[in-house]
Amino acid sequence: MEMSELRALLTREGLELLDEVGEIASPADVTRAVSRLRATGHSPDLVSAVVGQAHLRARARAKFGAFAERMLFTRAGLEQATRLNVATLHAARMRQAGITHVTDLGCGIGGDSLAFAGAGLEVTAVDADEVTAAIAAYNLAPFGDDATVHQGLAEEFASTSRGDVRLPRTDSPDSSAGSAHPRGKRTGTGAADGGESSAVWLDPARRTAGHGETRRTSASDWSPSLDWCFEVARQHPTGIKLGPGLDRGLIPDDVEAQWVSADGSVVELVLWSGVLARPGIRRAALVTRDGATHELTAAADADDVPVRELGAFLHEPDGAVIRARLIGEAGRMLEAGMIDEQIAYLTGDAAVTSPFVQSFRVRETMPAHVKTINAALRANDIGRLEIKKRGMDVDPAVYRKKLNLKGSQAATLLLTRTAAGRVAILADRV
Template sequence: MDVDGFGALLGSEGQGLLQALREYEAGDELAVATRLRREHDAGLVGTALTQARLRQRGAAKFGADAGRMYFTADGVEQATRTSVAAHRAGRFRAAGAERAADLCGGVGGDAIALARAGLDVLAIDRDPLTCAVARANAESLGLADRIEVRCADVMTYAPRPGEALFVDPARRTGRGRVFDPEAYSPPLSWAVAAARAGAPGAVKVAPGIPHEAVPDDAEAEWVSDGGDVKEAVLWFGTGRPGARRATLLPSGATLTGRGLPDPAVRPVGRYLYEPDGAVIRAHLVAEAAEEIDGGLIDPTIAYVTADAPRPTPYATGYEITDVLPFHLKRLKALLRERGVGVLTVKKRGSAVQPEELRRRVRPQGPNAATVFLTRVAGAPSMLVGRPLEGP
């Protein structure tokens, strides 16, 4: 799809095709396309069909909005999930921002969240097609009065006084994901320098960014949604330089680092807690362990054990019924004795793959259990239990 092809899609004929494709089933694509090509230009039908597929993919990130939005293949892949973008936009608004520049704006997902939070947004991207898509999205969602889209090189942009800045460098190339922050486009060093001029400023980075790559004057926030870590953000101008925090969506619970030492290692108690991925990425397992009066089962494993159940939003709790040395025959016998047919396998610090374990033990029966393949005080071990009810 090029700019001209996308322009045709926005016309009345293109819109009619999109409407006709709105309810098609995935297996009906060929028949639907063949029928539509009898009455419409084949290229336009192909563009509409591609857009219908992208909207289906976009629903996972944008929900009902995806049915009115437009995407490119790269745009839907790299766009921020609505819930995460809304959280970030809310932080900008809470900091007093009234207008923002969204640098490397893509198809407009972050600009939409900022505009819905009440900010006036200038979204900048250098790709003409991406800019055309972002403009169409602002128009389709009724936000054209709040979002201006500019096609330009973000590295030439001069921030306006009092403007919040959000930078989302590209972390993928044609060869796949980029892991070196200086290989981002634009490089992380440039993005950080740009964000420092914001009021406030923020840079979206990969959740796996090394902590030593986080600037000393940045507040670093790791965000998960539904238990999946989605992004890390470097914040500038928030008044919390050097802070580390983990935010868990959809609840919005936030755990802030207090510089605690690593928890002590203790024998496995009756309860085991698995910290949220954002907590682990933010190196805040000690803070989560303090919340539940817990300790580690191994100095290198992020599983926390406790003697009493303590509700916490920062970790998922399990009641442990058995602690065994790693031995598949013993596990198989235990599961058969308990009538376990639904087996959830979790691993941390073990080379055994969950699928291989299930194949070896062949669980059968009406009951369910969770097994943790891990280390306890350095020894390969298996912990068997069940999830705690409640938070």
């Protein structure tokens, strides 16, 4: 979104039109809405802003639920925003640690700040981009003076010079950068020292020019730099949200590293420091699924369980468990072993499962040859097949086209590697 579009949107006419336009979920909906609104005489900037926001709100429901209906977004901000249920867990940890004020550096559209403020924490949100900061201010407006938004660089709001950390609490009295917001929220600059109960939330990212999608790549591309973020974490209680695929060699030894999975997808890695890091825990896998939350923790990377022959059950660890290198912990819980030293599948004979794995009851095992697999599918009357793979260079969508699926039953086919070689495992979900 360009500033001209945002100015057109943040007016009584713009906001009322956004509320009236209704759901715009598909490209065809976008085309129809643009034509209809232009025909009624609305300006190009207003039409673009309203249609774009209505489309983003439809996409945002997956992360924000009903809250999306009163929020504003950028494409980049929505892409990188924390899911509201996960952000709520961040806020809960802050409260449990006795934190009362959070400085959200790199707040984006304000997803985490919404959860912090909703949990009763005072929030100072900061983003370098003018449009994004204004949108965050709009989203946080219902919290009044308890949530203040600033435009500026993270490095200007938290200084690690001379061994201290300075955190903004309120707008500077002599600041002339503040501006009125349609719903009473201000954006501005200024800083004041934070107290013992303050914490920092950092979401460093490489942002593309404008307000398109963001991408996170190597450590040297992150802004603020990871070295700067880690220095802040050494000086103050901090949560640093990172991509789950971060090079583990970059993780400091004195933080708690928590990988988070939401409904089967690993969505983030958070590094916690100070009072936000739990004593004795350096690795954690947090799994949220179907409204329930489960966590596996350890003092370090867990030793793997021994390799064993394929048993009656196969278990696929959640991605957060794999990233946290806690497969061994999950295996011991399940009385299971690895199917191969390099493959993240567990196997055992005990009829047990856990929230940290997806479990399958093995029907039969065969060589991973299409002809052999098709024979087994016919014999088992399989017409609906889920295909999973690990340790084999195959594309399940392409592989499916080689199979004869004409039966009335359903099953799962797991293509993988064991100590005995490449195998296909026909199984049922437990």
